[in-house]
Amino acid sequence: MSYTRVTLQQHPKTTIEPSTFKDETVPIPTKDDLKDGDYLIKVKLVSLDPTLRGQMSGQKSYIEPVKLGDVMRAWGLGEVVESKNPEYKVGDIVSGVVGFSEYAIGHNQDHRKIPNIPGIPLEDNLGVLGLTGLTAWWGINGVAGGIKSGETVLVSGAAGATGSVAGQLAKIAGAKVIGIAGGKDKCDFITKELGFDVALDYKSADFKKDFKEATKGGVDVYYDNVGGEILDMALMAANDFARFIMCGGISQYNLDKPQPLYNVLQVVPKRIKMQGFIVMDHGDRFPEIIKDLAGLISQGKLKAKTHLIEGPVTGLPNALKSLFEGANTGKMIYKLDSKL
Template sequence: MRSTQIQLVSRPTGWPTEENFRTVETELPELGDGQVRVANDFLSVDPYMRGRMNDVRSYVPPFALNETMTGGAVGRVVESRSDEHPVGSVVVHQLGWRDVAQADASQFRVVREIDGVPTSAYLGILGMTALTAYVGLQDVARMQEGDTVFVSGAAGAVGSAVGQIARILGAGRVIGSAGSPEKVDLLTGKYGFDAAFDYKQSPVRDQLREAAPDGIDVYFDNVGGDHLEAALDAFNDGGRTALCGAISAYNTVGTTPGPDNMSNIVTRGLTLQGFTVGNYLHRFPQFAEDMGTWLSEGRVTFDETIVHGIENTVEAFLGMLRGENTGKMVVSVGNSR
């Protein structure tokens, strides 16, 4: 069996382009003892992958040049030499950016199929994406009942989960920013945000002040830049920030100026804490129980933007960086069906 795989061949300067990648076909060897072969159904493309394309120190090693990239994926076992991974099992793993994955069974986690829920949900609302929202809001920002919560990038996979979880946990007011009028309508009409605004229409500082006249208590930051600056202005005393991402700066060249109001951290007694979800994997069992309940009760919903074809994975990734997705951006490979 052959596997179509995508490799990084040069490190981007600024925005990545198609020329930074190449597609190769690899012939897979016979399975060894304890190995499985998986035909991927869906691949995940995520903002953090942009950072891994730079050869700099981070919380995960950079992608190696001329080697197949990795990332979240969900698929079905098509051949197995592991009793715990029978043929037909649905599994999640980190061997994305390819249509067929093969490795030791320990790299694949068997999950159950849920009626009416696509397996792609294990890359979003049932996976690391929503776990990021869950722990960022509770463990990092320590949201309390009655808090006013502001979420940047709120129409994305993480942001839309944050807003809904905040509502379930008793937030007094939930506010989100997004990049188009359509996404703003989605936040208030589908996801239950009390207020939302299009950050492209006018300064974020002005729009946040209008949306939160009594200030904010929690900020979940997916964007950085002018959104973080606006939050620092709007915070009530003792406000808390969960710093999850800074997508506004991922493709900049050179240094990026910091907020001009950092003194508010001192004068208002604010807490800004960065985090990565890998440090909170011990919370996954409780998250899975809670999120499964919320989904079954209809208290949480989700959107996906699906790009079809392994050959379009790079374009899906670039589109996600441009903000073309609503909810989770995934690539449908569909080999096992």
């Protein structure tokens, strides 16, 4: 018996191309192939995240880059089908790094066991209750130090996995929330479904004028998922002592030469706090944060949106490419198992 996996063949300088990856067919490991402490996972869901683009670059970052010839890294969710680890039983559903692959081997306690939470779809464990939801929560509560009622919070990438949750958390805290998204459908989604106060369409010819009008009272907190020109505009709109949550810069990831920032010195006279963060630094807080997010969902205060794509493992590269083209509304997840 064999399975398919997708390996990285090139470090892309701009967009992801077919030559970036290669499909491989290899034998499915048996229990005899496992070492003590190992467990075999049949992958069901793969999380597609902007951070994967940086991990393909070959450049050292907060996590080691994917090496050429290795299975493309990705977080996901699957079922334990063989085990030589007493902590992981056959049938357990686990979440962690699985890669672009139909099967993955876990070691010791690499993966988190997923509890069955009534009313919570399994895919939410990769979205609002996964790394993107955790990232949104920590940015709002950890980096920004919480949101005060009446503050103005600006969120870019507002219809994406992290931005959609961050904006809702700010709204729950009593803020006026301005979201930036691409296209009428996404703008309608964040206002009509998620409750954002204002939606700005960055694809609109009037975007800069609309941005200036929407932010004329200033911005107290900016949750940045895109970088580039919008970050520059937010710096000019910032109030004194604004907090900038530097989460990502998806508008820059596929550029050979990232756009320069012209207004970064606004941090000095405006005394702006601009801080980046990696949510995995705060893993000890994950159970507490997940409990909080799950409680908000059960109370109907927080909504989850999944952009689900189903197909063979060989379709993952094209799905990842579409993420950087703005194809998703909410969290993009790729489903490998039609029986899930």
